[in-house]
Amino acid sequence: MFGKKAGAVTAALLTAVALTACSGGNGNNPAPTATESGGPTKELPKIYIYQNTGALNQKPEGSVPEKLEEMKQHYMDTLGIEPIAIVPPTGSAEEKLNLMLGSSDEVDTFQGNWDDYASKGAIIPLNDLLDQYGQDIKKAWPEEAWEYMTDKDGKIWGIPRGEPSVHYPIWVRSDWLKKLNLEMPQNLEELEAVMKAFKEQDPDGNGKDDTIPMMTDLNGIKNALMGGFLQDGNSNWIDPADNKLKPAELAPGFKDFMATMADWYQKGYIYKESFSKFDPLELLKTNRVGMSSMWYSRITLLFPQIKPSLPEGAEYEIIRGIEGPKGKLMTASPGSTASMVITKKAKHPDAVMKFINHQYQDIPTNSLTAAFGKDWRYTGDNKFDIELTTPDITYAGEYMVSLGTATELKYAFNDPVKKMHADYLTKEALNLEVAKMPIDSTIIYDKDALAENIPTNSDIDRLRSEELVKFVTGARPISEFDGYIEQLYQAGLDQWIEEYTRQYNEKKK
Template sequence: MFTRKKLFSLMSLLLMSFLLLAACSSKDSSGDEDENGVPKIYIYSNTGSLNDRPEGSSKEALEEIRQHIIDEAGVHPVAIVPPKGTATEKLNLLLGSSNDKVDVFQGSWDIYKDAIIPINDLLDKHGQAIKAAWPEEAWASVTDKDGNIWGVPRGGAGVTYPLWIRTDWLEKLDLEMPKTLDELEVVLEAFKQNDPDGNGENDTIPILTDLKSMRMAFVGGFTESGYGNWLDSDGKMKPAELAPGYKDFLAKMAEWYQKGYIYKESFSQYDQVEMFSTNRVGISAKWYSGISLNVPKIKQSIPEMEYEIVRGITGPKGFLQTANRGGSSGMLISKKAANPEAVMKFINWQYENVENHITMEFGAQGKAWEWADDEKYYIKTLEDTSYAGEFQLSLGLPLETKYSFDDPLRSKHAQYLAEEINQLEMVKMPIDINTVYNQNILQEKVPNIGDIDRLIEEETIKFVMGARDLDEYDDFIDELYKAGLDKWIDAYTEIYDEQTK
C-alpha cells in the first residue's frame, strides 16, 4: 500500500499560499544571463548528492566545475544549497517568493504541479539523450492522464528489498541456499540454534528487518498482489491488509517473532551498521543498500563475512518480494525559470555521456576521479573531495549502472544497481505499480488518511509481536472502516480508474 503521508496537508497549504503570493507580485526575470551572455540556471541541490557534504563544495572546487560546465554545456549554473533539516520548507519559500530564484529541483510532480511546467516540448527539442535513457515505465510515473510530462524521472519500479544471507554461515552449517519459504525456515532455525558466529552464545539474529521492509520482502509469498493495492471483484482498489492471504503472512511473521527468528527490536530505532558490525545477523530483509554499501566496510574487520542475495525464493503464492513502486519524484522545472530551455539542455548534457555524469557527481576528472579501466568502465576515486555534487541533475539507474568502481568498498553496490535492481521478473508486481496517487487529492478526499495509515502500522506491529491476537483481525478491519477506510478505497479507486480507463 502506498503510505507517503508526512506533512502533505501542511505542505500543500503553504505551497498554495506561496504560489498565490508569487502570482500576485512576481517580476519578469527573462533574459537572465551572465556578463558573457551565457544563460544562468538556478539549481536547488536537493537530489541527495550532498548527503555526505551538506555544507557543499569548497569555493574553488565549485567555481572550477562551474567553469567546466560553461565551457562544455554552454550554461552558467548557480547552486542553492538547502539548509540541513529544512530543505523542503526552504524550497517552498523560494518557489513562493517574488524575488528569489529557483529553476530546477527534485520533487514529486503531483505535489508541486502548480509550481512547475510540463516538459514535453522541451524534451522533444533538447532532451533526446534523456528520452533514450529512461524506459516507458519510468516515464509513466511522471506523466498525467492527459499525456503531460512533468519532470525527468528519478527512478522506476525496482527490486529494492531483497533477502541477503550469510553464505559463510550456510557453508559452516552445511546448508544449501534456500529456494522456498519452508527451506528458509530450516535455515532460520539453524542460524538461531547452532551458533554460526562461533562466539559460544545463543545470540544470533536470524533476520534483521523493520515493518516496511518485512512487508515488502515477504508478503508476496502469501498474496497474489504482493504488498500492494489490489483490485477486488467489486472493481475497487483495496489495501494489501484486505487481500486474501495477508492474514497468513501476519501469522507467519508472528510465529517467527515468537521463535526469535526476527530481531526483537525490529520495530524500534536501531543503527543497522552497528547491528551488522556485531557479526550476529544471518539475513537482512531491508533496503538493499544496507548491505551493498555498509558490509564491504565492515568486512575490513570481519573478513569472513559474506552476504549474497537469495534470488527467486518463493512461498505458497509465489515470489516473496514485492517490487518497489517508482513514485512520482523527478527533476522538475519551475514556472519561475527564466531559461527553461537552458535547464533542459544542461540536464541532457549530463545524460549524453557517462563522463559528464561522473564529473557532476565527483568533480574534475584527474583530480576527483580517473578511469581505472575505460573499456570496462571502472573508475577510481581520487583524494580531491572538495566538490560535493551541487550541479548533478542526472541521478538514476540509466547512468549509475554504466560504470563501476575499482574499489572493493563500492563495487558491491555498483554491482547491485547494474545486475539486480531491475530483475522484476522475480518479484510481485502490484497492478497499480505505475499509478501516481496524487497526495494532495488523497488528502482532500480522505482528510484523516494519516490516521488510517498510522492505525494500520500500529496494529500490524501488535499482531507480529503477539500483543494482539490474530483472532481479532476481523475486528481490526472493522476498526479501519470506522476510521474511514471506505473513503480511502473510493479515493484510490477513482484515481486508478482515471489513469487506466
C-alpha cells in the same frame, strides 16, 4: 543511487550552507564572458539548483571551495551557463524548499514528486523544452519511465529519477550457511529453518545466545516477504466478489502473513528493534546479523565498509528464487513521480534543460563528472569500469542533476567498497522477474482527489502502519485481527475503497 529515495529512495542529511562561491566571492556576480567576436562582455544565464537529490550523500559536508569553483567554471566554459548550488539546511530540506518557492528567492530546479507541485502551479510542463533541448534525456529513459511523468492530458512534468526496481532482496551470510552445513533456502520452510539454526547454533562463534537471524523493518517485511502469502504481494488487489480495489489487509493470506511474522518475532528470529530506530551499520559491525530484508543498500553500501573487521570469509549473498505458498516472496517497487522539475520561477528554463541534458550526453562520462568532478577515471577501454583517483572526494556533486538508473547503471566502481553496490544496481535492481509487481503500479493517483474524497486518508495510513507493528511485536494479539479490520472501516475504509477504485478504473490502461 547513492542512497535510498525513491521512493525508492532515505537520503543522508545535507549541509546547511549555500556553496555558491565564484571568482569574486559572490555567487550573484558571475564572471563576465567575452563574445566570440571579441566585443562587449555579456552576463551568462544563471541557473539555481536546489541540491536535494541525494548527490551529497557521498560527502555531506560539501566540496572543497576551490574545487566547487573549478566545476562551476567548467560548466561556464562548456555550456555558457553559470550554475549556482543551493544546499538546504540539515534536516529541513523540504521546509526550506517550500519557503523558497513561496518567496522571491531564486530556485530553478529541484527533485520532488511532480504531482505534489504541478497542482500548486509551482512547476512548468516540459514537453517543448525536452523536444528542443532535451533529446539526450528523452533517449536515456525507457517509455515506461516517462509514463510516470505524464498527466492525463499528455503534459510531461518531470525528468525521471527511476523506474520499477527490486529494492528489498533477502541477503544471507553465506559463510554461516557453509559453517552449519545448510543449503541456500528456496521456500519459506527452509528460510525459517535457516533462521532457527542461526538463532540456536551460534554461527558467529561468540558463545552467546545473541545472534540476530534477520535484520529488517516495516517496509522490509512487506516488500521482501509478503509476496509469499498474498497473490499480489505488497499491493492493492481486486476483490472478485465486487470488482473493487482494496488494500492488502483485506486480501486472502494477509492474516497468515502477519501471524507468521509475529511468530518469527516472538522466537527471536526478527531483530527486536526492527520497528524502532536503530543503526544498521553499528548492528552489522557486531558480526551477529544472519540475514537482512531491508532496503538493498543497507548491505551493499554498509557491509563492504566493515567487512575487513569481520572474520575472514564473511559474505552476504542474495537468496534467489525463493517462494512461498503464493509464489515469489519479493514485491518490486513501482515507478514513481519522483523527478527533476523546473520551477515556474525559472528565468532561463531553456538553460536549465540544456544543463540537465548535458549530463545525459556521452553517458556515463558527463554524469560521472557531475558527480565526482575530476576525481575519477576509467580503468579500461570499455567506458564502464571506473575508479576514484583520490582517497578523499574533493568535489561533492553539488551540480549533479542526473541521478537515477538511466545513468547509474552504465558504470561500476572498480573498488572493493563501492563494487558491491554497483554490482547490485547493474545486475539485480532491474531484474523484475524475481519479484511480483503491484497491480496498480502504473497508476498515478490524484493526491488532491484522495484527500478531498477520503477525509480520513491519513488516519487510515497511520492505522495500517501502527497496527501492523503492534501485531508483529505482540503488542496486539492476532485474535484481534477482525477487530482491526472493523477499525479500518470505522476510520473510513469504505470511502477509501470507493475513491481508489474510481481512480483505478479511470486511469488503468
